Amino acid sequence: MxxxxxxxxxxxxxxxxxxxxxxxxxxxxxxxxxxxxxxxxxxxxxxxxxxxxxxxxxxxxxxxxxxxxxxxxxxxxxxxxxxxxxxxxxxxxxxxxxxxxxxxxxxxxxxxxxxxxxxxxxxxxxxxxxxxxxxxxxxxxxxxxxxxxxxxxxxxxxxxxxxxxxxxxxxxxxxxxxAADVVAKGEKRHADEEGKRKRLAAGELGLDMYDMREPLKKAGLTYIDESPEDQI
The missing domain is CATH 3.50.30.40 (Ribonuclease E inhibitor RraA/RraA-like)
Incomplete structure (x- = not known):
């Protein structure tokens, strides 16, 4: 050195x-x-x-x-x-x-x-x-x-x-x-997040805002109304 x-x-x-x-x-x-x-x-x-x-x-x-x-x-x-x-x-x-x-x-x-x-x-x-x-x-x-x-x-x-x-x-x-590129991308990201924040604050779920339901279904997630233990 x-x-x-x-x-x-x-x-x-x-x-x-x-x-x-x-x-x-x-x-x-x-x-x-x-x-x-x-x-x-x-x-x-x-x-x-x-x-x-x-x-x-x-x-x-x-x-x-x-x-x-x-x-x-x-x-x-x-x-x-x-x-x-x-x-x-x-x-x-x-x-x-x-x-x-x-x-x-x-x-x-x-x-x-x-x-x-x-x-x-x-x-x-x-x-x-x-x-x-x-x-x-x-x-x-x-x-x-x-x-x-x-x-x-x-x-x-x-x-x-x-x-x-x-x-x-x-x-x-x-x-x-x-720096200039990161600023441009970061400010766009910040604006997008502000929009999402308003939607979430209004009660919309991330599951719907991000269109997660279909991918979750394809991945094998299943919804049931009662726990299997409750049916015994």
Missing amino acids: KNIVVRNIKRTDAGLVKRLGVLGVATAHEAYGRGGLMKPYMRPVWQGGEAAGTAVTVLTHPGDNWMIHVAVEQCKEGDILVVGCSADNTDGMFGDLLATSLMARGVKALVIDAGIRDAKSLREMGFPVWSKAISAKGTVKASLGAVNVPVVCAGINVNPGDAIIADDDGVVVIKRGD
Whole structure:
């Protein structure tokens, strides 16, 4: 691994990122062909937080947050810091002081495939974080890594400048070149779902709205009026 910091990256268009954020993780994930979703262990530190931004990536080592400090300088307004670790780790590599620094630069959130601490303070600050764990165990600053290089975070490849959407459903990564297509498909899907929601709210059954009855019959499902046990 080269120990480098890439200063200039191409970011996903801010307008597209905003529209992806409106769609939310579930709809964006479906519109992306069910791709880009990080493993479900990546959970919000506090419920109700949501964020949409562009990835500034960090590759660091277990128990060492030196490169996170380095990465702060490369962050711009609208970014989300995405931290991948070279090996499995749950140490508390990020806390309220680093969050304060990121917020001063307009960073929207942190996504980290490791642990964080100061969970209460982060909630009170209103800084959204998605992490693998919460742990008070501290870290050192001893090993070089890299900033703004491709990383793997919770099972998903993340490139600098990719769109990151995060909410209570998890975290989804949309590649920069795919964002416009995902927005178009996602907004169409959202409109379709609004129509279905109104039909369901009016009392229509999903069985009928989705034309399930005939396929169920062909699959062998049978309706009877009484349980066989009741006939004994």
